[in-house]
Amino acid sequence: MRAYERSASPAEPVLAAVIVTRNEGPWVARSIESVLRALAPFPGAQAVLVDSRSVDGTVAVARRYPITVAVVRPGVRCTAALGRLAGQQLTRSKYILFVDGDTEIASEWVRAAVRVMDEQPAVAGVGGKLHEIHYRNGVPVGETADFFGMGEGAEEAYQLGGNALYRRAALETAGSFNPHVISHEEAELAERLRAHGYQLIRIPLTVGTHHTGERTALRECWRRFRGGLLVGYGQVLRLSLRTPAFWRHARALNRYLATLTFLALGVLATILWLLVGERGVAAAWGAVALLAVGLWAVRARSVARPIGVIGEWVLAAPAIVWGFWRVAAPAGAVDARALVEIVSRAEAFRGAESPGARVSC
Numbered sequence: 386m387r388a389y390e391r392s393a394s395p396a397e398p399v400l401a402a403v404i405v406t407r408n409e410g411p412w413v414a415r416s417i418e419s420v421l422r423a424l425a426p427f428p429g430a431q432a433v434l435v436d437s438r439s440v441d442g443t444v445a446v447a448r449r450y451p452i453t454v455a456v457v458r459p460g461v462r463c464t465a466a467l468g469r470l471a472g473q474q475l476t477r478s479k480y481i482l483f484v485d486g487d488t489e490i491a492s493e494w495v496r497a498a499v500r501v502m503d504e505q506p507a508v509a510g511v512g513g514k515l516h517e518i519h520y521r522n523g524v525p526v527g528e529t530a531d532f533f534g535m536g537e538g539a540e541e542a543y544q545l546g547g548n549a550l551y552r553r554a555a556l557e558t559a560g561s562f563n564p565h566v567i568s569h570e571e572a573e574l575a576e577r578l579r580a581h582g583y584q585l586i587r588i589p590l591t592v593g594t595h596h597t598g599e600r601t602a603l604r605e606c607w608r609r610f611r612g613g614l615l616v617g618y619g620q621v622l623r624l625s626l627r628t629p630a631f632w633r634h635a636r637a638l639n640r641y642l643a644t645l646t647f648l649a650l651g652v653l654a655t656i657l658w659l660l661v662g663e664r665g666v667a668a669a670w671g672a673v674a675l676l677a678v679g680l681w682a683v684r685a686r687s688v689a690r691p692i693g694v695i696g697e698w699v700l701a702a703p704a705i706v707w708g709f710w711r712v713a714a715p716a717g718a719v720d721a722r723a724l725v726e727i728v729s730r731a732e733a734f735r736g737a738e739s740p741g742a743r744v745s746c
Contacts, residue, residue, distance in 0.1 A: 398429030399479050400499065403472025405465050405547070406486030407437035410446065411523070412596045417450050419489040419593065423482070426496070433472045434486070435725060437463035443486070444728065454729040461724045465547065467564035471721035478553060485547040488515075490593040497590050498550040501539075509555035509583035510575075512545035513592040519599045526599060535587050542585045543637055544572035548592045555583050560716035564724075566624070567708070568617030572637065576630035577716065601693035610700040618701065619708020624715060641705060644698035647674075 402420045406413055417434065424430040432452040436444050438459070447454045455471060457463050469483050480502055484490050498511040514531040533546070549571075556562075559577040562570050575585050598605035609615055618638055625631040635642060651674070654667040681691040 397479055400427040401431040401476035401478035402482040403469055404434040404484045404486050405468035406434060406439060406443050408439045408441045409443050409486035410441035412487040413443050413446050415489045416486050420484055423490050423492040423495040431476045433475050435468035435472045448729040451731045453731050455725040455727045457725050464564055464567050466562040466566050466570035467721055469562045470564050471725045473561060474722045481551050481553055483549055488548050488593045488595045491591050494590045494592050497588060502552055507584050508586055509578045510545050510549050510551045510585045512542055512549045512587040513590045515592050515595055517595045517597055521599055537589055539586050539588045542587045544575045545585055546571055563716035564719055564721060565713040566617050566620050568614040569621045573621045573624060601690050603693055603696050606697040606700055615701045615704035616708035619705035620713040623709045623712055641698055641701045645702040645705060648702050
């Protein structure tokens with residue numbers, strides 16, 4: 386008998402899964418089916434999907450499966466953090482598996498992560514390697530074996546990303562995900578968990594496969610900007626102001642902050658030119674910018690890649706300022722269940738059954 390089968394009880398199953406979605410139509414079926422396979426060995430496991438008012442049929446697909454489906458109510462600001470918090474409050478379990486709706490989760494990693502949590506009570510969360518497949522217009526154009534670039538052994542993590550296993554008791558102690566933070570919420574939560582004496586680690590197994598756009602493509606950068614996904618960087622910096630966590634976040638976001646500083650110098654140089662006719666400073670600034678891009682393009686043997694990456698950094702600059710200015714409320718007692726509507730409800734698994742037999746599509 387497996388350890389997690391021995392420890393399961395009707396009052397507190399070992400595992401529950403929370404899938405968060407927003408317009409994940411092409412991938413949500415694969416994500417749900419991978420979660421059902423991962424939960425199958427765990428008696429009493431629950432699966433909940435929380436959707437941020439998708440308009441592409443994501444919810445219709447999700448309702449075909451034996452899971453509970455909830456949708457964020459109209460008028461409520463949609464964030465991934467709100468979805469995760471609502472899913473946490475709609476489930477009961479010792480551990481919670483959080484999954485992004487465009488990711489296929491690996492069952493082997495889930496079992497290994499549960500073992501780590503069982504053996505190490507100080508660990509609040511477990512992540513791993515993340516395989517990514519990049520798409521352009523729905524066609525695969527590349528992949529990354531591990532987005533996080535971790536080594537061969539387990540390691541402490543700055544943050545775990547959207548696909549991770551967490552200890553429910555640790556989340557309740559630290560305040561869980563902050564629904565007011567638009568993005569980078571995993572890093573903001575990680576610092577609060579560390580402040581309560583917990584650890585976050587990655588193990589050298591692949592969490593799953595993430596289906597996403599080309600990260601360095603200007604179209605993907607623009608999508609992230611328009612969706613407000615860069616504003617969260619500024620929110621997290623503001624929330625951590627005057628705490629040791631601020632400098633950890635600043636180091637992690639150094640490329641964005643360096644770009645922001647360089648752009649600010651460019652603005653000052655332009656003002657100097659316009660007010661007093663001093664062109665030298667502005668010309669020097671422009672020359673440095675062109676030289677940096679040129680050297681990067683030569684080294685990368687590509688113009689598109691540096692332009693795409695720099696484009697994201699440039700778009701992130703005003704977003705960070707806006708996020709820092711718009712103070713997000715700190716994590717607190719939020720009844721996220723009241724902010725979502727359950728549109729489909731399913732019972733917990735009996736355990737050790739094949740999810741394939743329960744799939745109706």
